[in-house]
Amino acid sequence: MAASELYTKYARVWIPDPEEVWKSAELLKDYKPGDKFLQLRLEDGKDLEYSLDPKTKELPPLRNPDILVGENDLTALSYLHEPAVLHNLKVRFIDSKLIYTYCGIVLVAINPYEQLPIYGEDIINAYSGQNMGDMDPHIFAVAEEAYKQMARDERNQSIIVSGESGAGKTVSAKYAMRYFATVSGSASEANVEEKVLASNPIMESIGNAKTTRNDNSSRFGKYIEIGFDKRYRIIGANMRTYLLEKSRVVFQAEEERNYHIFYQLCASAALPEFKTLRLGNANYFHYTKQGGSPVIDGVDDAKEMVNTRQACTLLGISDSYQMGIFRILAGILHLGNVEFASRDSDSCTVPPKHEPLTIFCDLMGVEYEEMSHWLCHRKLATATETYIKPISKLHAINARDALAKHIYANLFNWIVDHVNKALHATVKQHSFIGVLDIYGFETFEINSFEQFCINYANEKLQQQFNMHVFKLEQEEYMKEQIPWTLIDFYDNQPCINLIEAKMGVLDLLDEECKMPKGSDDSWAQKLYNTHLNKCALFEKPRMSNKAFIIKHFADKVEYQCEGFLEKNKDTVYEEQIRVLKSSKFKLLPELFQDEEKVLSPTSATPSGRVPLSRMPVKPAKARPGQASKEHKKTVGHQFRNSLHLLMETLNATTPHYVRCIKPNDFKFPFTFDEKRAVQQLRACGVLETIRISAAGFPSRWTYQEFFSRYRVLMKQRDVLGDRKQTCKNVLEKLIQDKDKYQFGKTKIFFRAGQVAYLEKIRADKLRAACIRIQKTIRGWLMRKKYMRMRKAAITIQRHVRGYQARCYAKFLRRTRAAITIQKFQRMYVVRKRYQCMRDATIALQALLRGYMVRNKYQMMLREHKSVVIQKHVRGWLARRRYRRTLRAVVYLQCCYRRMMAKRELKKLKIEARSVERYKKLHIGLENKIMQLQRKIDEQNKEYKSLLEKMNNLEITYSTETEKLRSDVERLRMSEEEAKNATNRVLSLQEEIAKLRKELHQTQSEKKSIEERADKYKHETEQLVSELKEQNSLLKTEKEELNRRIHDQAKEITESMEKKLVEETKQLELDLNDERLRYQNLLNEFSRLEERYDDLKDEMNLMVSIPKPGHKRTDSTHSSNESEYTFSSEITEAEDLPLRMEQEPSEKKAALDMSLFLKLQKRVSELEQEKQSLQDELDRKEEQALRAKAKEEERPPIRGAELEYESLKRQELESENKKLKNELNELQKALTETRAPEVTAPGAPAYRVLLEQLTSVSEELEVRKEEVLILRSQLVSQKEAIQPKHTMTDATILLEDVQKMKDRGEIAQAYIGLKETNRLLESQLQSQKKSHENELESLRGEIQSLKEENNRQQQLLAQNLQLPPEARIEASLQHEITRLTNENLDLMEQLEKQDKTVRKLKKQLKVFAKKIGELEVGQMENISPGQIIDEPIRPVNIPRKEKDFQGMLEYKKEDEQKLVKNLILELKPRGVAVNLIPGLPAYILFMCVRHADYLNDDQKVRSLLTSTINGIKKVLKKRGDDFETVSFWLSNTCRFLHCLKQYSGEEGFMKHNTPRQNEHCLTNFDLAEYRQVLSDLAIQIYQQLVRVLENILQPMIVSGMLEHETIQGVSGVKPTGLRKRTSSIADEGTYTLDSIIRQLNSFHSVMCQHGMDPELIKQVVKQMFYIIGAVTLNNLLLRKDMCSWSKGMQIRYNVSQLEEWLRDKNLMNSGAKETLEPLIQAAQLLQVKKKTDEDAEAICSMCNALTTAQIVKVLNLYTPVNEFEERVLVSFIRTIQVRLRDRKDSPQLLMDAKHIFPVTFPFNPSSLALETIQIPASLGLGFISRV
Secondary structure (H helix, E strand, O other): OOHHHHOOOOOEEEEEEOOOEEEEEEEOOOOOOOOOEEEEEEOOOOEEEEEOOOOOOOOOOEOOOHHHOOOOEHHHOOOOOHHHHHHHHHHHHHHOOOOEEEEOOEEEEEOOOOOOOOOOHHHHHHHOOOOHHHOOOOHHHHHHHHHHHHHHHOOOEEEEEEEOOOOOHHHHHHHHHHHHHHHHOEOOOOOHHHHHHHHHHHHHHHHEEOOOOOOOEEOOEEEEEEEEOOOOOEEEEEEEEEOOOOHHHHOOOOOOOOEHHHHHHHHOOOOHHHHHHOOOOHHHOHHHHOOOOOOOOOOOHHHHHHHHHHHHHHOOOOHHHHHHHHHHHHHHHHHHOOOOEEEEOOEEEOOOOOHHHHHHHHHHOOOHHHHHHHHHEEEEEOOOOEEEEEOOHHHHHHHHHHHHHHHHHHHHHHHHHHHHHHHOOOOOOOEEEEEEEEEOOOOOOOEOHHHHHHHHHHHHHHHHHHHHHHHHHHHHHHHOOOOOOOOOOOOOHHHHHHHHOOOOHHHHHHHHHHOOOOOHHHHHHHHHHHHOOOOOOEEOOOOOOOEEEEEOOOOEEEEEOOOHHHHHHOOOOHHHHHHHHOOOOOHHHHHOOHHHOOOOOOOOOHHHOOOOOOOOOOOOOOOHHHHHHHHOOOHHHHHHHHHHHHHHHHHOOEEEEEEEEOOOOOOOOOOOOHHHHHHHHHHHOHHHHHHHHHHOOOEEEEHHHHHHHOHHHOOHHHOOOOHHHHHHHHHHHHOOOHHHEEEOOOEEEEOOOHHHHHHHHHHHHHHHHHHHHHHHHHHHHHHHHHHHHHHHHHHHHHHHHHHHHHHHHHHHHHHHHHHHHHHHHHHHHHHHHHHHHHHHHHHHHHHHHHHHHHHHHHHHHHHHHHHHHHHHHHHHHHHHHHHHHHHHHHHHHHHHHHHHHHHHHHHHHHHHOOOHHHHHHHHHHHHHHHHHHHHHHHHHHHHHHHHHHHHHHHHHHHHHHHHHHHHHHHHHHHHHHHHHHHHHHHHHHHHHHHHHHHHHHHHHHHHHHHHHHHHHHHHHHHHHHHHHHHHHHHHHHHHHHHHHHHHHHHHHHHHHHHHHHHHHHHHHHHHHHHHHHHHHHHHHHHHHHHHHHHHHHHHHHHHOOOEOOEOOOOOOOHHHOOOOOOOOOOOHHHHHHHHHHHOOOOOOHHHHHHHHHHHHHHHHHHHHHHHHHHHHHHHHHHHHHHHHHOOOOHHHHHHHHHHHHHHHHHHHHHHHHHHHHHHHHHHHHHHHOOOHHHHOOOOHHHHHHHHHHHHHHHHHHHHHHHHHHHHHHHHHHHHHOOHHHHHHHHHHHHHHHHHOOOHHHHHHHHHHHHHHHHHHHHHHHHHHHHHHHHHHHHHHHHHHHHHHHHHHHHHHHHHHHOOHHHHHHHHHHHHHHHHHHHHHHHHHHHHHHHHHHHHHHHHHHHHHHHHHHHHHHHHOOOOHHHHHHOOOHHHHHHHHOOOOOOOEEOOHHHHHHHHHHHHHOOOHHHHHHHOOOOHHHHHHHHHHHHHHHOOOHHHHHHHHHHHHHHHHHHHHHOOOOHHHHHHHHHHHHHHHHHHHHOOOOHHHHOOOOHHHHHOOOOOOOOHHHHHHHHHHHHHHHHHHHHHHHHHHHHHHHHHHHHOOOOOOOOOOOOOOOOOOOOOOOOOOOOOHHHHHHHHHHHHHHHHHOOOOHHHHHHHHHHHHHHHHHHHHHHHHOOHHHOOHHHHHHHHHHHHHHHHHHHHOOOHHHOHHHHOHHHHHHHHHHHOOOOOHHHHHHHHHHOOOOOHHHHHHHHHHOOOOOOOOOOOOHHHHHHHHHHOOOOOOOOOOOOOOOOOOOOOOOOOOOOOOHHHOOOOHHHOOOOOEEO
C-alpha cells in the first residue's frame, strides 16, 4: 500500500509551527497525487491551506491513532518521527504525570521539578526481579536490568546518565545507586551500601552549585563503579571524576553561586570549632558574592553542613582532617579578598599587614612575607640565570585566582581519593556496575574551552551509543533470520577526527601552547588554514576572525577562540606552589604530592575540570626536571587521555542509557516547553534512535499476538491450526506490498505506518459491525416501543370508560341523597326557630320578675341604712359641741395664770440686784463651812469604825453573795418568763387587733369578690374554651415531641451501637497491631537466630581447618542445647547453679529469656511462700495462746507426743530391718541359684529382679531419711521442753540413742540436727519478719477502720440532716454497698479456697495412688523359691495385665534416638497418608506424661528442649518444602493443645472426658513451655507464609493479570522494543487454573496433616492477601493493564477465587475481604468516568483504595480500542478535590510482605491417649507403653 493512500479525509497530520514546534490538523478532503495544497482544519477550528514543497513534494507526517498515544515505549508507535515522539512525551508528562518513557534501549526521564512518591522501598521491591518490559518505565527498571544482566551474563554493566544542567542527571544516578544498595545489600557488616549513598552529600557539597538553570547543578562528571562479589552483594565502590569547573571558584555569573561548601561554611561560622577560621557572611567574600544570590529558597546551608560532616564521618574522614579541609576552604575565601596596589604599569604590591592575606597565611601555615612577595613577582629561568620579575596588578589578580583554583582542584582530588579509600573493597571484586553522570551537549551564546571539551566528550558517547543501537538491531534481525540490509545512520567519526586526530583542533591547540609567543589569534588562523574548505564539518563565522564553527551531531556550535590557550595551559606559578608545600599545616603539602608523580591524569583540566584516574596514586620521588615537565602537560591532552580511558571502560561493559530532559527553563512543576524539549531530544540521541528504528522494521508482533489482535479481520475458513501460516495468509491479503513486512522465526516485522494501516482496517471493520448492531437494536427498540404504546392506549381507554360510568352512577346517588337531606334540613330549621322563641319568652319573664324583686329589696335596705346614719350623726354633733366648750374654759385659765407668773418674776429680778442680798448670802456660807468641817471630822471617825465593820461584813458578804447570786439567777429567769409572757400577751393583743382589721377588710373584699366572681365566671368560661383548644394543640405538639424523642432515642441508640461497634473494631485493630508487633519481633528474633547459627557454623568451619600438629574433635553438645531451658517448679533453685556449671561457655544472651521466666516464676513462688508463712504465723500464735491457757496440762501431753513419735520411729526401724532381711535373702537366692542361664546378666528374670532390687534400695533410702528426720525432731523437741520435765524425756531420748547402734547413723543424726537448727533459725527469722509485717498491716487496718468510722459518723450526721424518707433511702443504699463489697471479698476468698482444695485433692490422689501401688507391691512379694521354680512369671504378670495409662516410657540415653527418628528423619508424606494426624505430637506428649509421672524434672526439661531444637533443625534443613513446614506447624499446634488440654487447668478441662481428665499432668506446670511452643508455632507459621509466597509469586501476575481467562475480551496493543510477557497462555506460562490447582494442593496438604480449621482459614486469608496485593501493585505499575477489558478479566478471576472459597467452606475466613482493594480497582476501570455524579460514585465505591491509588489508576487508564475514551484531567482533579479530606496512607503500593498476626485457638482432641498405637515404621521399638 502506498503511503499517499493514507492521506484520506479525516486523517490527522502534523504541521510545523513556530510556537508549538508541531501542530495537529485534520484533512478535509482526500489527497491526490499532484496536489499542491492540503485542505486542513486545525484543532481550534480554523481552516488552513497547507502548501507542499514543490521540489520534494514531501507530505506532512501522519498522526498515530489515539490508542497508541501515551505508550510506554516510543518505538511502539506506528509512525516514528519527531512530532509523534514529542506528543507522546507531552501526553505522558502533562496528562498522566509520568516522567519516564522508553525509547528502545533508552530511558527518557523528564524532570518534574516536584517530589514524587515513586522512589520508596515498596517501589524498589516491586521492580526487583521483574523483566524490564513487564513494568512501567522507571529508573529502577533500568537498574534492575543492569543488575540482572550482570548476574546472568557475567559481564560488567554501565548506566550512562546524560542531559542538560537541571535535567535531573544527578538525581537519576543517585536513585540508581540507591536501588543497587537496597536490592543487593552488602557482603560485610561494614554497610558499604550506606557509604556509597553517603558519598553523594560530600560530592554535592564540593562539586555542585546553583546555576541559572538548576539550584543543585553538578559542575563535574563522575563515573562510579559499584563493586560486587560472587554472590552479587555490594563490597565497595570507586569514583572517577571529570570536568570539574574550576573557574566557578573565582567567578560566578549573575544569579549563580559558588560551590555549596563555601556557603555552608559561612552559614556555620558561629559554631565554636569554626571560630578560628574567622569566617563571616557570604556577602563579605569576593568569591561568594559575585552572583548576587547567596541563598537558595528552601535550602538551609547550616543544616546541609551538618549532613556533609556526618557523611564525612561515615566515610572515615576524621574530625581533624575535616577541620583541615575547612581551613583550606576558608583560606581560599580569604585569598579571594586579597587586594593589590599598583606601583606602575608593570608592578604592584600587597598593602602592608593586609588582613585577608594575614588570615590566609595563618590558616595555611606559611610565611606572610614569602606569600606576599610571590603574589606580586614571578621567577624566570633561562639556561644560565634565574630572574625575579615583578608583575602587573592584572597579572597578580589572575595569578591569585589561578592559585585559588589550583588549591581547590587539588583539595577536590584529595577528597575523592579519600572517598575511594573508604569505599574500597576489602575482598576481591567479581564484577561491577558503573554509573556515569556527565554533562549533556551544551551550546550557549558564548561558547569557550569548557563547552568544547563537553561537546567533544558527548561526540564520543554518541558514537558509542549509535554503535550499540546498530548492533542490537542487527542482532535482533539475525536472531529472527530477517534479511539484513545496511541502515544508513549518522556516523560522527569525522567530527571526532576533526577534534582529536593529527592536525586536529586539539593537536593544533597543544602546538600553539608550546610556541613562545603563541596567541588565540594565531591559533585561529592555523585552524582556518588547516580545515576551512577542507572539512565539511568546520566553518568560519562571517563576521569574526576569532571564532570557528563545528557541526556536531546535535547542532552547529560557534566557539570563541579567546581564552583557549590560557585555559589549555592552566598556568600556576611554581614559586607559589613551593611556598604552600613548605607549609607547617600537614594536610596542605599532601594536596600537592600528586604533582610529583610521573603520570597523573588527575591534574588540572579545562577551566578547572579535573578528571580522576581510576588507578590509585602512589607517592614517588621524581626528578625535579621530570616534575616540571609533567606539570606543563596541557589540559586538552590530559582530558583526551581520560576520555579514551572512559570509552575503553564503557566498551568493555554492557551500556544502559538514561537521557534526562529539562521540560522548561523556569523550574515550573509539570510544565512542558516544546521548543526546549525538541532541542534536547535532538541533542541526546533519542531521535537518532527513532530514526534507526524507523529505517528498518520498528513494529514487531509475535504470531500469537497478531492473531489475537486481528482475528476480527479473518474469516472462519482462514483460521488454520498453524498460527504462523494463518498470519501469513491474512497479511498477504491485507497488505499487497511484501516489502512492508517480513516473517521471522517468532515475530512479524512491519515497516513504519503499517500497524496504523492495520489498525485503520480493524477500526473500520469494528465500526461497520457496530453500525449493523446499532441498526438492529434500534429497530428492535422502536418495535418494542410501539407495542408498549399500543398496549398502553388500550389500557387507558378501558380505564377512562369505566371512570365515566362510575361518575354517572355517583351523580344519581348524590341527587337522591340531596332530596333526603333537604327534607330533614327544613324540618330542623322550623323546629329550631320554635324552640328559640319559646326559650326567649321564658327568659324575659324570669328577668322581669327578678328585676322587680331586686328593686323592692333595695328600697328596704336604703330605709334601714338611713335610720342608722341619722343615729350616728346626731351623736357626733353633741360630742363636738361639748369639746368646743371645754377648750374655751381651759384657754381662759391659762391666760390668767400666765399673767400672775409674769408679775412674780418681775419682783424676783429687783431683789436680786440689791447688795444686802449678797451679804446675807455670804454669812450663811461661812456658817455652812464650819459645819461642814465638823462633819468631815465626824465622818473620819465613822469611816474607821465602818472600815472595821466592813472587814467583818466581807466575810458574811461572800456567803450571802452566793445566796444572792442564786436568787438573782432565779429572779432573772422569772423576769425573763414574765417578759416573755407580757410580750406574748402584747403580741396576742396586736394579733387580735390585726384580725379585727382583717375581718373588716375581708368583709369588704368579700363584697368586691362577689362582684368580681360573676365577671370571673364569665371570663373563666371563655378561658376554658380557649384552654381546650390550646390543650388539643398541646396534645398534638406532645405527640409530635414524643415521636421526635422516640426518633432521637432511636438515633442515639443506633449511634451508640455504631460507636460501640467502631470502638470494638478499633480495639480489635489495636489487638491485631500488638499481636503483629510481637510476631514481627519473633520473626526478627528467628532471623537473628539463624544469622547467629550461620555465623557459628562458619566460625566452626574456620576453626575446624586442620593445622599442623593440632587436631580438633567435633562436639555435638551445642546442637542439643536450646535457648529455651526452663526449670520446673521442683528443685529450681538447686538446679540453676548446676546448669550454670554444666554450661560455662554458654552465651549470656542465650539465657536471657529463660532467666527472665525463672525470675518471674520465682517471684510467684516467693509470694505463695510468704502467704503460707503468714498462715503458719497465725497458727503459731493460736498454738501459743492455747499453750498458755493449758500450761498445767502440758507435761503429760508432751510426754504422750514423745511416746507416739518414738513408737512411730520404732515401727519405721522394724520395717527397715525387715526390708534389709528381704534384700539379703533375695541376693542370697540369686547367688545360690542352679540356673545360670536364668540368672545371667542378660536374662529377663535377672533384669526384673535387678529392677526390683534397685526399687527396694531406693525405698530403703527413703525410709532411712525419714528416720533421721524424726530423730532430729526429737532432739529439737528435747531442747524445747522445760527443765522440770527433762528427766522423763531424757530417759526416752537416751533409750533412743542407745538403739542407734550404728555410729554412722548417729553422725547423720547429728548432721541432721545441725541442719534442723539452722532451718528453725531461718524459719524463726522469717516468722519474726512476717510478724512485724503483720503488725504493720494490722496498724494499717486499724487506721483504715478509724477512717471508716469517721466516714460512717459523717454519713450518719448527713443522714440526720435529711428528711426521714431520704434518710431511710441513704441508709439502705449504704448498707447495700457495704454488703456488695463484703460479698465480693467473700467470693474471692471462696475462689482461693476452691483452688487450694483442688490442689490438695490432686496431691491426695497422687499419694493415695502411690500408697496403693506400695501395698500391691507388698502383697505381691514372691519368695526366692518361687523365683527359682518359675522365673518367667514374675516378669510378665505384673506388667501385662495392667490397663494402659496413655504414657510412653523411654530411657534417658534413648532421647536423642527418639528425636532423630520422630523428628529429624521423619518423612511427612508417609505419616500424613498412612497414620493418624498429629501422631508425633501425641507420642511426644505421652513421653512427657511419663516423665511427669516419674516426677523427673530433668527428663521433662531435656525432652522438651530437644524437641524444640529438633523441630528448628528440621525446619532449617527443609524449610523450603511446604509439606515439611505444614506438617510441623500442625504437630507443634497439636503438641501445644495437648499441653493445654492435660494441664489440669479448669478452663481447658471442661471439654475432656472423665478418662482424659485422669491423664492430666500431676507434678509440673508447663505454662512457660506452652509460651515457648506458641512462639515456635508463630515462627513456623511465618516460615510457611514465606514458602507460600515464594511458590505463588511467579504465578500471580501471569495468572491474574496477563492470562486471558475470557478469550477475545481484551485486545493486544502494539508493543515496542521492550517486549512484555505475552498475555496469551503458552505452554510455560501460568494461568488462573494454575493458581487454583496450587491452592487446592496447599489446602489438601494442610487437611491431611490435621491442621486446625481456624489455622487453615488464617493461612488461606494470608494467601489471598498476597494474591490481591501483588496483583494490585502490578496493576498500579503497568499502564497497559489499566483498561476496561482488563477490569472485566480481573473481576472474573476474582469470582473464580471466591467460588473456590465457597467450595472449601472458607467464605467466613476473611479471605474475600483481603481482595476488596483489587475488586474496587477492577470496578474503577469499568465504571463511567465523565460527570460529577460519576466522581461521587467513585469516591463512595472505592473506600478500600487510597487516594493515591485511585488517582494513579485514573492516570494510567488506557483505551485498548478507539471506542473507549481517555479520562480527562479535569475529572481526575475533581476526584482529588473530593478525596482531599480523606485521611489515608500516602503510600501508593500495598505491602505485599505484610503478614497478618496469627492466633492459635484452643482445639482439644477427642482421641484417647491409651488407644494410640505406635507403628513399627517409625522405628520407635525402644519405647514401651505404660
